Amino acid sequence: MASNPPAPAAPFVPSTEPFGFAGPSEEGPWEEWNPTEESLRPVRGRHRVAKQRGGGLARSSTVLGVGVIAAVGAGGMASANTGKPPVSISMPDLGSVGHMFGGSSDAAKGSATALSTVGVTTEETEQGAQDAGEALRDRIMAQAExxxxxxxxxxxxxxxxxxxxxxxxxxxxxxxxxxxxxxxxxxxxxxxxxxxxxxxxxxxxxxxYRLPVVSYTITGTFGQAGSMWSSGYHTGLDFAAPTGTLIKAVHSGTVTQAGWAGSYGYRTVLTLDDGTELWFCHQSSISVSVGQKVSTGEVIGRVGATGNVTGPHLHLEVHPNGQAQAVDPMTWLRGKGLNP
Structure with missing residues (x-):
């Protein structure tokens, strides 16, 4: 019985699929080749690796692809959660993974690609940056507020x-x-x-108290200066009135003098109970005598022009406590409620 010889082994063709996946072809399935220590070339340099053939490359590429996707996902999540900019991690270009094991120096060098950007779209990157910016803005606004x-x-x-x-x-x-x-x-x-x-x-x-005369005119006041008076100034208050006008006691008291007094003419001195002396001068006649007590308003004499005068009038002087110095009769009379 004849036996069929085994089919010749198909030549190895490197896979052109991404990440080293070997897909089905029209020529039939491929066998998996597991390299041995004897079949690997010795390492020539630091960055060079031995070539692999067949499905082994596909399986290694699959594992590498899964690791890259997991790393990219983790990097994206960390970037989105922390709000920090993505960290660039350089690794060989995935498109040249299938050629890394070809032994050529150019393939061994590869190309650097940022790991954080692999598998992440521009929209997702911008969204993460916007989220981080909004969070920062919210913190700044909260602090400012x-x-x-x-x-x-x-x-x-x-x-x-x-x-x-x-x-x-x-x-x-x-x-x-x-x-x-x-x-x-x-x-x-x-x-x-x-x-x-x-x-x-x-x-x-x-x-x-009462005024000494009823109808009169004030013709001389206290303190007026002139040669007519021996003291150089007028020492009393003059009530001008016709001769014979009645002179009455200003207040009750006792007559202490009554008679002629030189330049004063006929004069009556009435001493009040407080010791004040009232001098009534230039009288035409005297109606009282020394020692006589009189009451307020009682007649004590009449207006005249005796002594040193220029016309008929009553010259009234006030001497508190009987002192020689006279005071203003106007002020004294007003202090008694009278208004000459």
Whole structure:
């Protein structure tokens, strides 16, 4: 019985599929070749590897492709999650993996390709950059907003403190003004009360005091200068009135002098209870005598022109406590509630 000889082995043809995958062809399936130590060429250099043939290259390329895809996926996820720019990792060009084992020096060199960009589209890269940028922008905006809140809070605190100080100053000023107004009102009220009390007192005194003559004209006041008076100035108050006009006691008292007195003519001195002496001078006649007590408004004499005079009038002098120096009769009479 005849036997068929085995079919001759097909020549090895390197795969042209990406990542070293050997696909089916029209010539039939390929056998897998497992290289042995004897079939491998010795390593010539640092970057050179031994050639492989058949399906072994396809299986090695498959494993390498899966590792590259896993590395790319991990790198992409890390880049997208951390928001940091992708890290470039150089590795041999995948398109030349099938030729790395051909023994040529050019194939052994390969080409460098960024591992983080393998299998990642431009849109995904831009999206990751946008996400990282938005996250950074959100953090910056949050920090700026926090700082703005702090600035606004501090400004509000300063403003509230300034308003409080202004309010305190306004309150203090208002209190001070109110106190000043109250003091002024009190002072005014006290002055008015004092004035009213003085008016009442003078009104009571006016009942006890009266002017010496009823109808008169003031022709000479206290302190007038002139050679007519021996002292060089007028020492009394002159009430000009016709001769014979009645002269009445200003207040109750005792007659201490009554008679001729040189330049004063006929003079009557009435001493009051407080010791004040009233001099009634230039009389035409005297109606009282020394030691006589008189009351307010009682007639003590008449107007005349005796002594050193230029016309009929009553010359009135006031000497407190009987002293030689006279005071202004006008002021004294007004102090008794009278208005000459």
């Amino acid at each position: 926090s700082q703005q809140v702090q600035v606004d809070s501090k400004a509000q605190t300063v403003t509230e403190a300034a308003i409080a100080r202004q309010a305190e100053a306004a309150a203090a000023k208002a209190e001070k003004d109110a106190a000043a107004k109250a003091a002024a009102a009190k002072e005014k009220a006290e002055a008015a009360a004092k004035k009213a009390a003085e008016a009442a007192r003078l009104a009571e005194l006016a009942k006890e």
